[in-house]
Amino acid sequence: MRGKGRGEMSFTDLLGWFFFLLAVPFFWGGSLGLLRFPDTNTRLHALTKADNLGLGFVVAGSIFFTKDWTVALKLILIWLAVLIASTVSCFLIANSAYKRK
Amino acid sequence: MNLFTWIALVILLSVFAGLIRVLKGPTAADRMLAAQLFGTGGVAILLILVHAMQMPSLVDVALVYALLAAITMVVFVKWQWNDHEGEGEGRDEFH
Numbered sequence: 001m002r003g004k005g006r007g008e009m010s011f012t013d014l015l016g017w018f019f020f021l022l023a024v025p026f027f028w029g030g031s032l033g034l035l036r037f038p039d040t041n042t043r044l045h046a047l048t049k050a051d052n053l054g055l056g057f058v059v060a061g062s063i064f065f066t067k068d069w070t071v072a073l074k075l076i077l078i079w080l081a082v083l084i085a086s087t088v089s090c091f092l093i094a095n096s097a098y099k100r101k
Numbered sequence: 102m103n104l105f106t107w108i109a110l111v112i113l114l115s116v117f118a119g120l121i122r123v124l125k126g127p128t129a130a131d132r133m134l135a136a137q138l139f140g141t142g143g144v145a146i147l148l149i150l151v152h153a154m155q156m157p158s159l160v161d162v163a164l165v166y167a168l169l170a171a172i173t174m175v176v177f178v179k180w181q182w183n184d185h186e187g188e189g190e191g192r193d194e195f196h
Contacts, residue, residue: 021108024108024112027142028115028118030138031115031116032118034119035118035119040128044134047138047141048137051137051142054112058145062152065152071157071160074164078144078148078160081164081171082144082170085168085170085174088171088174088175089137089174089175092174093130093137096178
């Protein structure tokens, strides 16, 4: 775990930075989709897909920065929990918006 | 500030941009979508801050945050269903 010091960057650190920087456009894409799409269902579509993919990239990047494999396992489990929870709440919101019409 | 903190800051700005939907969202479901955005973005920010602040315990905070975001959505949908079954008239400030 070293934050500064670009001269001593190893290959795994480079992969970690790559995934972190790759996650940022997905979060911005989710936010822009939430702002610009015309309907509740399309906004739901933008949010629950792009943001979860961005979170997956953040998890993948921080796996390369951690040295302990149990922490890496916990990170993967956090991502799976977020995926399951986001799927369920996406379905609930879409069902609620469908019944509301 | 190292580069970790800058990446977390950029993601936080995208979450703040999603807050505009809370202001102008026509239905309550649109406003709750911003809460969903806060759940996912907050977990990502916490996972980056683990490395920025050298605090490994923030992983547990991120786990609790993810679970609480899911519970928030379930409570919202349950409230809306109950509202739909009962006398739902005259509550237009929520929709």
